Amino acid sequence: MAQAQVNVVAHRGASGTRPENTAAAFAEAIRLRTEMIEFDVHLTADARLLVIHDPTVDRTSDGSGEVGSMTLAQLKQLDAGSWFAPEYAGERFLTLDETLDMMPPGMRLNVHVKANASVRERLLPMVIEILTQRQLLDTAYIASDEESLCLARRVQPELVVCNLSTKPAEDYVKRSVAVGCTIIQPGHAMTTPELVAEAHAQGLEVNPFYADTQAEMQRLIGCGVDGILTNQPERLQALLRRG
Numbered sequence: 001m002a003q004a005q006v007n008v009v010a011h012r013g014a015s016g017t018r019p020e021n022t023a024a025a026f027a028e029a030i031r032l033r034t035e036m037i038e039f040d041v042h043l044t045a046d047a048r049l050l051v052i053h054d055p056t057v058d059r060t061s062d063g064s065g066e067v068g069s070m071t072l073a074q075l076k077q078l079d080a081g082s083w084f085a086p087e088y089a090g091e092r093f094l095t096l097d098e099t100l101d102m103m104p105p106g107m108r109l110n111v112h113v114k115a116n117a118s119v120r121e122r123l124l125p126m127v128i129e130i131l132t133q134r135q136l137l138d139t140a141y142i143a144s145d146e147e148s149l150c151l152a153r154r155v156q157p158e159l160v161v162c163n164l165s166t167k168p169a170e171d172y173v174k175r176s177v178a179v180g181c182t183i184i185q186p187g188h189a190m191t192t193p194e195l196v197a198e199a200h201a202q203g204l205e206v207n208p209f210y211a212d213t214q215a216e217m218q219r220l221i222g223c224g225v226d227g228i229l230t231n232q233p234e235r236l237q238a239l240l241r242r243g
Contacts (some may be wrong), residue, residue, distance in 0.1 A: 007227030016231035
């Protein structure tokens with residue numbers, strides 16, 4: 001029974017079987033009815049919000065260069081799917097708005113804001129404004145480093161935040177509580193029953209990053225976690241159904 005309560009968090013969408021952070025990956029995660037979808041947001045050269053994990057387009061497109069030095073128009077010309085498999089040729093990078101447009105009502109969203117010091121003051125308020133305007137504060141939360149989360153909470157005190165500054169592990173829970181987090185995302189290797197128990201005692205939701213193998217999924221479930229980020233959401237769903 002406890003296993004059925006573990007949330008499946010589709011990491012960059014269903015990124016094990018589709019090109020990450022694309023419409024194809026998100027559509028598959030939605031089709032699977034995962035409880036949550038995680039994706040990443042960067043700022044472009046013309047101050048637009050692009051959903052992409054890396055600071056460059058090299059790994060996940062047919063182009064090269066830094067996201068922050070390219071305009072949205074330039075980024076939209078790139079093929080974001082053929083690197084993964086030929087059948088996904090023609091997939092395009094999505095904006096934050098385009099991504100949110102895809103999401104069904106009630107879908108929980110783990111919005112990883114890639115906010116380094118050079119863009120933090122511009123990027124975070126932009127993301128928060130969109131989430132607020134779309135009335136998503138009850139279902140979407142921002143995951144980022146501690147400094148970014150402190151800024152985010154000043155901008156919007158009602159915002160739910162998740163701490164990605166996992167080191168040092170010894171005081172991760174304490175630091176997360178101190179910056180107003182209600183969710184943490186520990187690395188899977190650092191996730192133990194003791195860490196989960198400490199977090200739960202502080203009222204924190206625990207969603208480790210990440211598990212793709214059945215063995216690691218089962219280990220994390222045994223630790224008592226609330227959810228698991230995975231590139232293989234269908235695999236985790238099958239494991240949970242077996243109980």
